[in-house]
Amino acid sequence: xxxxxxxxxWLMLLAGALVIxxxxxxxxxxxxxxxxxxxxxxxxxGDLGRMRAWLLSIAVAVAGVALLEYAGVFDLDQTRVNYRxxxxxxxxxxxxxLLFGIGMVxxxxxxxxxxxxxxxxxxxxxxxxxxxGLTAAGLLYWPEARWFIDQTLAWPGLSLESVSIEHQDVGAxxxxxxxxxxxGDWRLATALFIAAALLLWLWRLxxxxxxxxxxxxxxxxxxxxxxxGWLWTGSSTGQALMNEASLAFQPPSGTGSQSLSxxxxxxxxxxxxxxxxxxxxxxxxVAMGGVILGAGLWAVLRRQFRWQGFGSxxxxxxxxxxxxxxxSGGIIAMGCSVGQGLSGTSTLAFGSLLALGTIVLGxxxxxxxxxxxxxxxxxxxxxxxxxLLADMRLIPSRCHPFRDEDPSGTRPSGCSR
Numbered sequence: 001x002x003x004x005x006x007x008x009x010w011l012m013l014l015a016g017a018l019v020i021x022x023x024x025x026x027x028x029x030x031x032x033x034x035x036x037x038x039x040x041x042x043x044x045x046g047d048l049g050r051m052r053a054w055l056l057s058i059a060v061a062v063a064g065v066a067l068l069e070y071a072g073v074f075d076l077d078q079t080r081v082n083y084r085x086x087x088x089x090x091x092x093x094x095x096x097x098l099l100f101g102i103g104m105v106x107x108x109x110x111x112x113x114x115x116x117x118x119x120x121x122x123x124x125x126x127x128x129x130x131x132x133g134l135t136a137a138g139l140l141y142w143p144e145a146r147w148f149i150d151q152t153l154a155w156p157g158l159s160l161e162s163v164s165i166e167h168q169d170v171g172a173x174x175x176x177x178x179x180x181x182x183x184g185d186w187r188l189a190t191a192l193f194i195a196a197a198l199l200l201w202l203w204r205l206x207x208x209x210x211x212x213x214x215x216x217x218x219x220x221x222x223x224x225x226x227x228x229g230w231l232w233t234g235s236s237t238g239q240a241l242m243n244e245a246s247l248a249f250q251p252p253s254g255t256g257s258q259s260l261s262x263x264x265x266x267x268x269x270x271x272x273x274x275x276x277x278x279x280x281x282x283x284x285x286v287a288m289g290g291v292i293l294g295a296g297l298w299a300v301l302r303r304q305f306r307w308q309g310f311g312s313x314x315x316x317x318x319x320x321x322x323x324x325x326x327x328s329g330g331i332i333a334m335g336c337s338v339g340q341g342l343s344g345t346s347t348l349a350f351g352s353l354l355a356l357g358t359i360v361l362g363x364x365x366x367x368x369x370x371x372x373x374x375x376x377x378x379x380x381x382x383x384x385x386x387x388l389l390a391d392m393r394l395i396p397s398r399c400h401p402f403r404d405e406d407p408s409g410t411r412p413s414g415c416s417r
């Protein structure tokens with residue numbers, strides 16, 4: 001193995017990725033932090049505990065990133081995934097988010113929960129994540145698929161540069177529209193305002209029901225880990241390590257300021273498997289492995305490690321379909337519930353916020369559909385669609401066909417066809 005493949009700077013950067021991944025996995029495993037679980041608890045039982053944890057982690061990451069960027073520690077205008085790009089491909093965010101949200105329900109968990117489950121001995125999740133990686137690799141490395149995503153799906157977009165706005169984050173858009181103040185001041189002000197609003201909302205909910213300690217620890221911890229990812233790769237130290245490693249005979253791949261994301265690294269793992277070169281070992285791959293290891297260590301210490309497998313062919317089919325949808329959705333939306341829902345959202349990019357919303361919407365639709373099909377198996381499909389529209393307040397609540405325990409099987413009176 002050549003010296004260029006063992007470049008000391010790149011290994012140092014990967015060591016930091018491992019530590020960050022270990023922390024993320026241990027925290028997520030210990031506190032049951034899960035984005036899909038947050039939506040599932042809210043939709044099925046009305047429990048907002050894990051949703052609060054997700055929102056708390058977003059608030060912590062948004063505030064942390066804003067303060068560090070304002071202090072000049074890093075600049076997130078140029079990142080590996082260009083969250084703040086001036087071009088806004090809204091169709092990619094919408095379609096990718098919906099596909100990912102539906103997929104994480106079918107696969108029994110988001111990418112976070114999938115990796116945590118793998119560390120705890122769940123072979124179902126290992127298979128689902130393998131399908132995520134295989135699907136994502138096909139879309140990333142098959143030229144025709146990559147062209148379709150980058151050209152066709154990105155075509156119906158908005159160019160903010162046409163109105164003299166260079167970045168799509170909230171602060172930059174406000175600064176461009178108002179023409180007053182500096183970009184840095186607007187970014188800090190909007191970030192702190194949004195973070196404070198989220199914290200205030202969480203505190204007001206806490207008056208009625210105290211936030212559970214695991215949810216509080218999970219939200220704070222995950223938010224800090226996301227911030228640490230940006231700090232390690234985007235600070236002068238991380239940038240110096242990347243620049244030094246880029247001078248090697250075989251420059252490493254996956255460079256650039258970044259935080260955690262779990263779909264593209266799954267695809268990169270397949271490429272690494274076909275050509276095991278250390279230069280292709282990326283920050284994302286090592287962080288992903290750290291998440292699995294961190295969750296596994298916690299499970300062993302708590303004596304919660306259990307080997308699990310598929311119980312039926314329908315379950316296998318569900319996990320397979322879910323993995324394919326998560327892989328394709330994550331690539332199309334340029335991130336998953338972590339890559340867009342946490343790392344991207346911490347930059348306050350409008351695309352990340354839109355992707356986050358559609359991920360939640362996709363999961364909501366999938367959960368409600370499965371619930372209604374389980375409770376009312378004899379009802380016709382169009383009634384499930386009608387119920388979903390009523391749940392989303394798109395049609396009057398009186399049109400909800402499942403308000404009674406025994407649905408009539410017909411559209412309620414007074415509802416248009």
